[in-house]
Amino acid sequence: MHIESVLSTWEGESCHLRHDRETGVWFAIAIHSTHRGPAAGGTRLMSYISAAAAVADATRLATAMTLKMAVADLPMGGGKSVIALPAEAPRPDLATRQRLLTLHAHNLERLGGQYWTGPDIGTSSADMDILGRQTRYAFGRATEAGGSGSSAEETAQGVFEAVQATAHEARLGTLADRTLLIQGLGAVGLRVAELAADAGARLLVTDLDPDRCATADRLGAKAINPTEATTTECDILVPCATGGLIDTPTAHRLPCAAIAGAANNILTNPEIADILQERGIVYAPDFVANCGGAIHLIGREVLGWSADNVRARTRNIRDTLDTIFTNARRYGISTERAAHDLAAAKLARAEAPADTGQ
Structure with a gap:
């Protein structure tokens, strides 16, 4: 994989790269679209096998953010930023992390508001606090620092709405006594597990960190090996870790009735949704299911919405998915295609005044 081949096949507006010799870290900020407003998307800090792999991740995620x-x-466009640690590098110490975030703040300032960022995998509200002291283009800061705090709760609430919508579409009824397999027990995945347990679901959980699985013991969850996430029978698969979980061979053998989760880019390519449709597996497109975090951050910090208004808009994720499922059935297309069509229609109407939700 080469950076040139990644960018030559990407339809986004721009991609900005920077290399820090001292740490060997690459920075990539991908701006897919500013059609609806400034691009926005989280900052991901993790190891990559190459700079090209980091750029590929940033561009894929930025495209999904436009749809989301x-x-x-x-009233925002789609973007994403990656702070790419060298492959197999140790986690940065405090001084190195401070350096990387300072460089990232400079990157944001140079873009002059074309791109705004928030937390993502590997970053937190504390990191946004550091960015926020050096740039105005960071949201998701702690409440005591003037931000709206973590978006994990609203992301999880939105995913839970999506899980319920897919259960209904798959004719599973309520979640009571249904088996949910939750892959990834970070702040979002664990909260989804709690909500599902409260609804009476049976839980299977998996995470690369066994200590996280132990925290789900109180929910009556059964831990399984991470390698068994896509081969263990369940009613609903709930991916809440990194993307790329379902490739073509996996799609042909998945033993579940529905899929809805917080992970970005769950499918390795959009055509896999056709396989799921043919098999009768209901798939909630990830950029719809996981948009609660964006609603929280942008609603609270850009649009000035109240917490109640944010929660109401997050609950609308279920209605959006109901529309997508209906259109998929009506036109004989995959839910992924129906979701893309809905996003395209909204993008085409971007010149209309934005709905502030007030």
């Missing part, structure tokens, strides 16, 4: 902003009716 559109289906959520938010």
Whole structure:
């Protein structure tokens, strides 16, 4: 994989790269679209096998963010930033992390508001606090620092709405006594597990960190090996870790009735949704299911919404998915295609005044 081949096949507006010799870290900021407003998307800090792999991840995620902003009716475009640690490098110490975030703040300032960022895998509200002291283009800061705090709760609430919508579409009824397999027990995945347990679901959980699985013991969850996430029978698969979980061979053998989760880019390519449709597996497109975090951050910090208004808009994820499922059935297309069509229609109407939700 080469950076040139990644960018030559990407339809985004721009990609900005920077290399820090001292740490060997690459920075990539991908701006897919500013059609609806400034691009926005989280900052991911993790190891990559190459700079090209980091750029590929940033561009894929930025594209998904454009779709997410559109289906959520938010007046922002799609972007994503990656702070790419060298492969197999140790986690940065405090001084190195401070250096990387300072460089990232400079990157944001140079873009002059074309791109805004928030937390993502490997970053937190504390990191946004550091960015926020050096740039105005960071949201998701702690409440005591003037931000709206973590978006994990609203992301999880939105995913839970998506899980319920897929259960209904798959004719599973309520979640009571249904088996959910939750892959990834970070802040979002664990909260989804709690909500599902409260609804009476049976839980299977998996995470690369066994200590996280232990925290789900109180929910009556059974831990399984991470390698068994896509081969263990369940009613609903809930991916809440990194993307790329389902490739073509996996799609042909998945033993579940529905899929809805917080992970970005769950499918390795959009055509896999056709396989799921043919097999009768209901799939909630990830950029719809996981948009609660964007609703929280942009609603609270850009649009000035109240917490109640943010929660109401997050609950609308279920209605959006119901529309997508209906259109998929009506036109004989995959739910992924129906979701893309809905986003495209909203993008085409971007010149209309934005809905502030007030």
